[in-house]
Structures are given as C-alpha cells and as structure tokens.
Amino acid sequence: MDYEEAKNLVVEGLTKKQKSKSKFYFNDLAKLIGEKPRAAKKYVNQMVTEGILEYWSSGSTSMYGLPGTGKQAAAEHED
Amino acid sequence: MAKHETPMLDELVSGPWPSFVDDLKQLAAHRAKNEDNIEYQIPVDVVEDLLGILELSFKHGRTHWKHGGIVGVFGYGGGVIGRYCDQPQNFSGVAHFHTMRVAQPGGKFYKTDYLKQLCDLWDLRGSGVTNMHGSTGDIIFLGTTTPQLEEIFYELTHNINQDLGGSGSNLRTPxxxxxxxxxxxxxxxxxxxxxxxxxxxxxxxxxxxxxxxxxxxxxxxxxxxxxxxxxxxxxxxxxxxDDIKIDQEAVAAYIGGEFPPNAGAHSGRDWGAFDIQKEVIDNCPTECMWMDGKQLKIDDRECNRCMHCINVMPRALRIGDExxxxxxxxxxxxxxxxxxxxxxxxxxxxxxxxxxxxxxxxxxxxxxxxxxxxxxxxxxxxxxxxxxxxxxxxxxxxxxxxxxxxxxxxxxxxxxxxxxxxxxxxxxxxxxxxxxxx
The missing domain is CATH 3.30.413.10 (Sulfite Reductase Hemoprotein, domain 1)
Incomplete structure (x- = not known):
C-alpha cells in the first residue's frame, strides 16, 4: 500500500464517523489502513506531519482526529 | 494584598508540616515584586490565580480544570498535557495552564548550572512552579500558555540540550x-x-x-x-x-565491631553489639547462610538475591562477577x-x-x-x-x-x-x- 492510498482510507473512514465521534485510537486508524500497527504508524506519522491528522492527549491516553473537528478546538481557544 | 482571599488554603499552612501553599504564596509575591526585572511571558499573577482557583475548587467541592487537549509541539505527540480553567473570566492567569514534561538526566544527576538554566527558562516562559520530580521521573513544568510551548521546546533542545519526556500512549521517559x-x-x-x-x-x-x-x-x-x-x-x-564474594577477614571485623553494620546507616542510636546470627543469618529469607566456626558460609544455589546480607556487611560481601x-x-x-x-x-x-x-x-x-x-x-x-x-x-x-x-x-x-x-x-x-x- 502506498501513502496516498492509506491517507484516503483514513480520511474517508474518519469523515464517515464524524457524526458519532471525533477522536480515534491509533488501533482504529491501523484497522482502517489494514496494516499491522508498526507499518500503519509510518503512514499515521506522515499524516500528522502534513496536518491531515492531529494528536489529542488527556495526558495518559493519546488519540487522533481530523484537525478542527469536535468540540476541542473551540473549547481550548485554539481556533 | 493577595489577589484572592484563600481562607481554606490558609488552613493548610497552620499544620506542623511545610505546605505547598506557603511555597506558592512566596512565588506569587516574588513574581509581583519582580526584583530581577524578568519580562514575564505569561501573566504575572498566574500563581495568585492558581491559588484562587484552588480555593474555589475547595469551596465548590469540584474541580475547575479541563484536562487534556490538542496542544503540543510540532512533530511530538507527547510531553505536553493541555490544561484549561473553566473560569477564565475570574482567573485569567490560569486560563491556559499546560504541563510540560522534561526528560530528567540519567540517574537524576544535575549540575547547579543546569538547574538554574531550567528555572530561568521556566520563570520567563512559565509559571515558575515545578514538580521535581513527577512519578514517572520527569521534571514537570506546571503551567504555561499555548504560545510559549514552541518557545520553551526550542530553548530546551537548542540551548539546554534536553528533550521533552513522554506522556499519553507513548513510551514514557525511561x-x-x-x-x-x-x-x-x-x-x-x-x-x-x-x-x-x-x-x-x-x-x-x-x-x-x-x-x-x-x-x-x-x-x-x-x-x-x-x-x-x-x-x-x-x-x-x-x-x-555466580557466588557472592566473601571476605572472611571483613566478616570477622564486622563481628568484632570494627566496621559498623549497614555502613553506619543506623548509627543514630545504640543498638548494642552487632549480632551476625540475629541480624544477618536469621534474616536470610532462603536460610542459605550459616557460620562454620569463624567462617561465614553461603549456599549460593539457594540465594534469591534479596541483598540483605550485602547491605548489612558491604565490606565483607560483594555481588558476584558474572x-x-x-x-x-x-x-x-x-x-x-x-x-x-x-x-x-x-x-x-x-x-x-x-x-x-x-x-x-x-x-x-x-x-x-x-x-x-x-x-x-x-x-x-x-x-x-x-x-x-x-x-x-x-x-x-x-x-x-x-x-x-x-x-x-x-x-x-x-x-x-x-x-x-x-x-x-x-x-x-x-x-x-x-x-x-x-
């Protein structure tokens, strides 16, 4: 699988679920990409670097989301 | 005069032990005076507002922090923990109060120069409140605003030769x-x-x-x-x-009272003469030690490395070579x-x-x-x-x-x-x- 393909799968998958949730575990992304976690991580890292995904962290747990989605950006005065 | 009345926090000061409230009040006064003419990059009254919102939480019996967020430094998914206050109108100094985790040096060895550099950075760009150290071991910087995160990260990595630590679903700082x-x-x-x-x-x-x-x-x-x-x-x-290395002469010296047991760690009061049977052999959890005349013997195959005998007689017993x-x-x-x-x-x-x-x-x-x-x-x-x-x-x-x-x-x-x-x-x-x- 190439990066573009992985990116499309993730963006499409997350966009579909936007109504019910805006933050996703890494495993959710790996499942969308259909690769083992270590292989999926390379694509996910690149998507974060390019600003296609953003991190969210509670301090103990990390999640991923599409930038600007969910309540977080507004709640944190970051938008 | 303090910005916020804090009668409940003041109760904590009245006890017999040192209180973090004293420390925070001292820091708040220090920032207000600013005798070092620091160009504070976050609100000067951050510590006063921290005390104020804690008092309010005590009063209401619930927290006024919102924990977690999307803030961080570019390329890193950890090291910064977003924190916001839900009463920003009344406590604007802590509207953003993010935590940064800084990797601690190996074995927590510092030079004072290094500590001063860290504290100077944090006084300038953060609240000045630190936690040395957090449970994971990191140096914890408590309280800064979002625009300062990249600035602090740059200073840490370029001038202090230090990295952020781990947080979230990461490998944590070893x-x-x-x-x-x-x-x-x-x-x-x-x-x-x-x-x-x-x-x-x-x-x-x-x-x-x-x-x-x-x-x-x-x-x-x-x-x-x-x-x-x-x-x-x-x-x-x-x-x-392999086997614990035994120096029988040193064993005799412990028995004879020439060397203090536990390297003198318990010498604050008189425990009486050292009794190797009572203080070492009888305390061996696997009962693998005994005296053969004046010689200490160990059946090393039974030893479970509890370290007790070595701790008590460090000059006589040493860890093995393999x-x-x-x-x-x-x-x-x-x-x-x-x-x-x-x-x-x-x-x-x-x-x-x-x-x-x-x-x-x-x-x-x-x-x-x-x-x-x-x-x-x-x-x-x-x-x-x-x-x-x-x-x-x-x-x-x-x-x-x-x-x-x-x-x-x-x-x-x-x-x-x-x-x-x-x-x-x-x-x-x-x-x-x-x-x-x-």
Missing part, C-alpha cells in the same frame, strides 16, 4: 538508578542502557501508537532504588549468576484490576552494549504482541493477565522456566497444545478400551 556512577552494587551500567534505549526508541517516545502508556525502568541491583518491579511495564533489575540483569514485565498501578508487580520473563540476560538481544528478543516482540492484541487503554500487565503467561512465553520464543513461577501451584499456566503432543488429541477409543475398562 528512568534509572544512579548505577555504576556511584554504587558498588550495580550489576550493569543502568545509565548506559537507559540512554541507549531512550535514543533507540525516540519514535516510540514522541509519537504515540501504543494502546496505552508503557514504562521502562532500570534498577542496577535487586535493592531496587527506582522500584522498577512495581512501577514499570518492563523492569530491568541487575543480578549475578553480572547481567533479569527482566520482569507487567507492573502497573491500580486503575483496573488492582496494582500488579512485575512477573519474571527473562531470568538472566547479559547487559552489554549495543544491547541487541534485549531489543530484538525481548522489547520488540513484546511490543508487537501488545500493539496487535492489546485493547485500547490496556496495559501490558492486563494483557498478560488476560491471555496468560504462557502466551508471553510463546511471544518471546523461550521455554518455560521454574523461576517464572512464584511458588508451586500458584500460577500453573503451562498447558500442552495438540501439536506438542505425540498423536495429538485424536485417539482410537477401541484401542483405549483394550487397556482401560469403563
């Missing part, structure tokens, strides 16, 4: 004891292994892809000064394979299922740079398994409990070892699989009945 730098009990170079793994696993430290947090900790000997056995998902504890480490997995604090101590998975492995065997045969197989089969927010210890230690042994590709069992029948985890048994599970019932009546 922590080690002072090791061979200062301690004669250290069975391997804890700081070298800690530093090596920190560098090797930078991606795991800064870019979260684990199901949950993961901690390495390194104890140079079984005394466990960083308590890795209780506090880390993978605990590296120094040990030795040194390495044991690896235990799965310790955790009690969020789910209660606290767990680490379980022994590797009884002995040599700890020699570049540590390839430790990385390729232990750490990476464990991670691959946990990343694939661990549920979201499931610690390694919980996965081990769910799938069984037998699965861990399969993952590592090692044979079961009696030392992995705490005591007989307490965790009988080894079950035969069909392909391990000659003939499998299929049997000819007629053939069986020829030899066994119904």
């Amino acid at each position: 922590a080690d004891c002072i090791g061979q730098a200062r301690c004669e009990y250290a069975c391997y170079d804890t700081q070298d292994l800690c530093y090596d793994l920190t560098q090797e696993y930078q991606d795991e430290l800064h870019r979260p892809a684990f199901p949950y947090k993961f901690k390495f900790k390194f104890d140079g000997c079984p005394n466990g000064c960083v308590a890795s056995i209780a506090r880390s998902d993978l605990s590296f504890i120094g040990t030795w394979k 040194r390495g480490l044991s690896i235990l997995a799965g310790a955790k604090a009690p969020i789910l299922d209660g606290a767990q101590m680490g379980t022994l998975i590797v009884p002995f492995i040599e700890a020699v740079a570049p540590y390839t065997k430790i990385k390729e045969e232990v750490i990476e197989p464990i991670w691959d398994w946990w990343m694939e089969e661990g549920k979201n927010r499931e610690r390694l210890g919980e996965l081990m409990k769910r799938q069984g230690l037998q699965r861990v042994i399969e993952v590592l590709g090692v044979d079961p070892d009696p030392r992995m069992v705490q005591e007989p029948r307490s965790n009988p985890y080894v079950f035969w699989k069909e392909d391990e048994v000659e003939g499998g599970w299929e049997r000819d019932i007629n053939e069986f009945r020829k030899h066994h009546q119904r």
Whole structure:
C-alpha cells in the first residue's frame, strides 16, 4: 500500500464517523489502513506531519482526529 | 494584598508540616515584586490565580480544570498535557495552564548550572512552579500558555540540550538508578542502557501508537532504588549468576565491631553489639547462610538475591562477577484490576552494549504482541493477565522456566497444545478400551 492510498482510507473512514465521534485510537486508524500497527504508524506519522491528522492527549491516553473537528478546538481557544 | 482571599488554603499552612501553599504564596509575591526585572511571558499573577482557583475548587467541592487537549509541539505527540480553567473570566492567569514534561538526566544527576538554566527558562516562559520530580521521573513544568510551548521546546533542545519526556500512549521517559556512577552494587551500567534505549526508541517516545502508556525502568541491583518491579511495564533489575564474594577477614571485623553494620546507616542510636546470627543469618529469607566456626558460609544455589546480607556487611560481601540483569514485565498501578508487580520473563540476560538481544528478543516482540492484541487503554500487565503467561512465553520464543513461577501451584499456566503432543488429541477409543475398562 502506498501513502496516498492509506491517507484516503483514513480520511474517508474518519469523515464517515464524524457524526458519532471525533477522536480515534491509533488501533482504529491501523484497522482502517489494514496494516499491522508498526507499518500503519509510518503512514499515521506522515499524516500528522502534513496536518491531515492531529494528536489529542488527556495526558495518559493519546488519540487522533481530523484537525478542527469536535468540540476541542473551540473549547481550548485554539481556533 | 493577595489577589484572592484563600481562607481554606490558609488552613493548610497552620499544620506542623511545610505546605505547598506557603511555597506558592512566596512565588506569587516574588513574581509581583519582580526584583530581577524578568519580562514575564505569561501573566504575572498566574500563581495568585492558581491559588484562587484552588480555593474555589475547595469551596465548590469540584474541580475547575479541563484536562487534556490538542496542544503540543510540532512533530511530538507527547510531553505536553493541555490544561484549561473553566473560569477564565475570574482567573485569567490560569486560563491556559499546560504541563510540560522534561526528560530528567540519567540517574537524576544535575549540575547547579543546569538547574538554574531550567528555572530561568521556566520563570520567563512559565509559571515558575515545578514538580521535581513527577512519578514517572520527569521534571514537570506546571503551567504555561499555548504560545510559549514552541518557545520553551526550542530553548530546551537548542540551548539546554534536553528533550521533552513522554506522556499519553507513548513510551514514557525511561528512568534509572544512579548505577555504576556511584554504587558498588550495580550489576550493569543502568545509565548506559537507559540512554541507549531512550535514543533507540525516540519514535516510540514522541509519537504515540501504543494502546496505552508503557514504562521502562532500570534498577542496577535487586535493592531496587527506582522500584522498577512495581512501577514499570518492563523492569530491568541487575543480578549475578555466580557466588557472592566473601571476605572472611571483613566478616570477622564486622563481628568484632570494627566496621559498623549497614555502613553506619543506623548509627543514630545504640543498638548494642552487632549480632551476625540475629541480624544477618536469621534474616536470610532462603536460610542459605550459616557460620562454620569463624567462617561465614553461603549456599549460593539457594540465594534469591534479596541483598540483605550485602547491605548489612558491604565490606565483607560483594555481588558476584558474572553480572547481567533479569527482566520482569507487567507492573502497573491500580486503575483496573488492582496494582500488579512485575512477573519474571527473562531470568538472566547479559547487559552489554549495543544491547541487541534485549531489543530484538525481548522489547520488540513484546511490543508487537501488545500493539496487535492489546485493547485500547490496556496495559501490558492486563494483557498478560488476560491471555496468560504462557502466551508471553510463546511471544518471546523461550521455554518455560521454574523461576517464572512464584511458588508451586500458584500460577500453573503451562498447558500442552495438540501439536506438542505425540498423536495429538485424536485417539482410537477401541484401542483405549483394550487397556482401560469403563
């Protein structure tokens, strides 16, 4: 699988679920990409670097989301 | 006059022990006076507002913090923990109050210059409030605003030669004891292994892809000064394979009172004459020591490395020469299922740079398994409990070892699989009945 393909799968998958949730575990992304976690991580890292995904962290747990989605950006005065 | 009245917090000051309230008030006054003419980059009254919102939380019996967020530094998924106040109108100084985790130096060795640099940076760009150290071991910077995060990160990495630590679903900042730098009990170079793994696993430290947090900790000997056995998902504890080295002359000197036991650590009061039988031999958990005339004898095959005898008589007894480490997995604090101590998975492995065997045969197989089969927010210890230690042994590709069992029948985890048994599970019932009546 190439990066573009992985990116499309993730963006499409997350966009579909936007109504019910805006933050996703890494495993959710790996499942969308259909690769083992270590292989999926390379694509996910690149998507974060390019600003296609953003991190969210509670301090103990990390999640991923599409930038600007969910309540977080507004709640944190970051938008 | 203080910005906010804090009658309930003031109660904490009235007790016999030092209070963080005193410290915060002192810092608030220091920032207000600003005798050093610092160009504070976040509100000067941040500490006063911190006291104010804490008082309000006491009054309401609920928190006014919103915890977690999308803030961080570019390229890193950890090291910054977003925190916001839900009363920004009244406490504008703490509207943003993010935590930054700064990796601590190996063994927590500092030069005062280094500490001053950190404090100067934090006075300028943060609240000045620190936590030395957080539970994971990091230097914790408490309270700054979003625009300061990149500035602080730049200063840390370019001028102070230090990195952010781990947070979230990352490898957390590895922590080690002072090791061979200062301690004669250290069975391997804890700081070298800690530093090596920190560098090797930078991606795991800064870019979260684990199901949950993961901690390495390194104890140079079984005394466990960083308590890795209780506090880390993978605990590296120094040990030795051969015999404890005995200097019989020094044993006699302890008995004769020439050397103080425990290197004089308990010399604050008179405990009477040193009694080797009572204070050492009778306290041996495996009863593997005895006096043969004036000679101390140890049956080293029975020794479980409790370290008691060595701690009491460090000049007479020394760790062996065939040194390495044991690896235990799965310790955790009690969020789910209660606290767990680490379980022994590797009884002995040599700890020699570049540590390839430790990385390729232990750490990476464990991670691959946990990343694939661990549920979201499931610690390694919980996965081990769910799938069984037998699965861990399969993952590592090692044979079961009696030392992995705490005591007989307490965790009988080894079950035969069909392909391990000659003939499998299929049997000819007629053939069986020829030899066994119904």
